[in-house]
Amino acid sequence: MRVVICGAGQVGTTIARHLATEGINVTVIDIDQEQVRRVDESYDVRGLVGHASHPATLQEAGARDADMLIAVTHSDEVNMVACQVAYSLFNVKRRIARLRHAGYLAQDKSGLYAAEHLPIDIIISPEIEIADSIARRLRTPGAFDRVPMAGGLVELLGIHSGADCAVVGRRFVEIAEDDDEARMAVLAVMRDGRCFIPDADDQLAAGDDIYVLARSEQVDAVVRAFGHRKQTARKVVIVGGGNVGLHLARKILREFSGIDVKLIERDQQRAGEAAREFGDAAIVLNGDALDRELLAEAQTGSADTIVAVTNDDEANIFVSVLAKQAGCKRAITLVNKSNYESLIPTLGIDAVVSPSAVTISTVxxxxxxxxxxxxxxxxxxxxxxxxxxxxxxxxxxxxxxxxxxxxxxxxxxxxxxxxxxxxxxxxxxxxxxxxxxxxxxxxxxxxxxxxxxxxxxxxx
The missing domain is CATH 3.30.70.1450 (Regulator of K+ conductance, C-terminal domain)
Structure with missing residues (x-):
């Protein structure tokens, strides 16, 4: 199998690494010579400096013999043109593109991506995927992650075990089989920065983050087994009125009932547009979320969940910490930079969403x-x-x-x-x-x- 990846950023590089470990022939294209050099030297892939949408570059990358093209550059337009060229000139069978701008993703634009127009088989929208991921977490406050599998018959849950967790110190085999109404399979444990598949006789430790599988109808019982009460969020404060924040607010208002939604957006024009869109359904506040007075006006201290999804990692982290200090029960924080991973658990942040991880998993x-x-x-x-x-x-x-x-x-x-x-x-x-x-x-x-x-x- 041969794959051409357009874009040697974090997403493109990580996808290339995964595919190369499986023996797949991978070529990565990027205009940044240093990025290409790094991926070429670090992994068993071929790096090529050039414009990903140029026919000559794609030809040199081996597009004529490629089974798939994955376009994940930082430019939507480059990604779209790369897919068009791959289809029209090289007959690449499968074309995947990351598109981020909301204007390209509207329902009335879906016909644009047919083979006779812009031939893109799979469109990856990180913002929509992230909003969906956060919404799943809102449905189960006791889980920091929740992913449906097997058509929704089973669910993958990420659960934190605090010091007061009733099953701390018990063997994983006992936890998994103790209650017929809360049967689960413990797949992975994250402890002290290390991730491993536990043996049956390993014991759950305070501070562990674990991933378990459970039947969908037993999810609530499984979460309760770890001492987390099912308490659906009723007051949610969203910080950031960009694509992620707007997608999430729309999803909550459309699919959840009885939730009080407040949205904080720093840009006055964006805040005004959001206020006009949501009307009386949500309260939109214009200002800097790091302003304690604005956080007090948004009543973050009495909120069930704060969701920080601005484009600034530091702002997301700080506003989450401020909200938790004020009394907010839960913080879900968008973080792009992986070097913050070791810091997050020490700050009291309950769940972290990584755009690159979401995109990579989807691709x-x-x-x-x-x-x-x-x-x-x-x-x-x-x-x-x-x-x-x-x-x-x-x-x-x-x-x-x-x-x-x-x-x-x-x-x-x-x-x-x-x-x-x-x-x-x-x-x-x-x-x-x-x-x-x-x-x-x-x-x-x-x-x-x-x-x-x-x-x-x-x-x-």
Whole structure:
């Protein structure tokens, strides 16, 4: 398989690294010579300096033999033209573009991306993906992350264990199987900056962030098992009236009931436009969210959740800390720079959203094809939660799970058979056509594909 990636920023570079580890032939294009040099020297990929939308550059990158083009430069227009050139001149079968400007994403513009116009197969909008991700978190305040898998039959939950968590000190196998109404599979633990797949006899420690799989109807019970009460947010303050903030406010007003929404936007024109759009449905405040008087006017101290989604990482972090100090129950913070990751847990911020991680996970979901149906990235350096169909050639068929000899970097958390979600135990046997939801670390992805009997089907 051959892939051309346009853009050697954080997103393009990370996608290239993931694909290269799977033996995929990758070429990365960027106009920044230093960016290209770094990706060329750091990973088993080919770097090419040039304009990603220029036909000559794409030809030199091998577009004529490419199966896919992924356009994730900082320019929407370059991404669109690159897809057009890849289709019209080189017949690249699959074209993915990141588009950020709201004007390109409106419903009445959807016909623009047909093959006879602008041939883009998959449009990735980070702002919409981020807003959707935050909205899922608002539905389950006890979870810092929530991702539906297997058509919504099971859900991946990120849960924090505080010092007062009732199950701290217990073995993970006991936590997972203790209550039939709250069955779960513990897939990963994040502890002291390290991420690992726990053994059954490992114990939950105070301060752990864990990822578990649970049946969708048992999500609330699972969250309660860790001492988190289901308390849907009723007062939400959104800081930042850009694309993410507006998408989120619209989604809350459209899909949630009985929620008091306040939006703080520094730019006067943007604030005015938002106020006219939302009318009486939301309160829009114009000013600097770092102004304590404005935060008091927004009543952040009595808010259930503050969501900081400006374009300034530092502002997002500081306003989240100020709101928590004032009494806000929960802070969800947008952070672009990965070097802040180690700082965040010390500040009392409850959930962090990374635009690059959201985009990477979404792009990889569309790169994985054949019998891999869904994917969620757990940290850029750890692994993926995948949903895959068991094929005829799988070596995992018809033997109990405890006899499969799964590698250390793979854990099966759920099985879906005939539309029913099963939380497996050591006696569960897999059948052809089963969908499994599993965590696989990056070093074992190719091995896991072989075990599952998955196959890559050609694009087109």
């Amino acid at each position: 990889l979901r569309h790169v994985r094809h054949g019998t891999i149906f869904a994917l969620y990235t757990l940290r850029e350096d750890f692994g993926e939660v995948v949903e895959a169909e068991i094929g005829e050639g799988s070596r995992l068929l018809r033997r109990p799970l405890d006899q499969l000899g799964l590698p250390a970097g793979m854990k099966i958390g759920a099985v879906v058979r005939d539309g029913v979600a099963i939380m497996p135990d050591e006696t569960t046997k897999l059948e052809v056509g089963d969908h499994v939801v599993a965590l696989v670390t990056y070093s074992y992805l190719r091995f896991a594909e072989a075990l599952l009997g998955t196959r890559r089907r050609p694009f087109g």
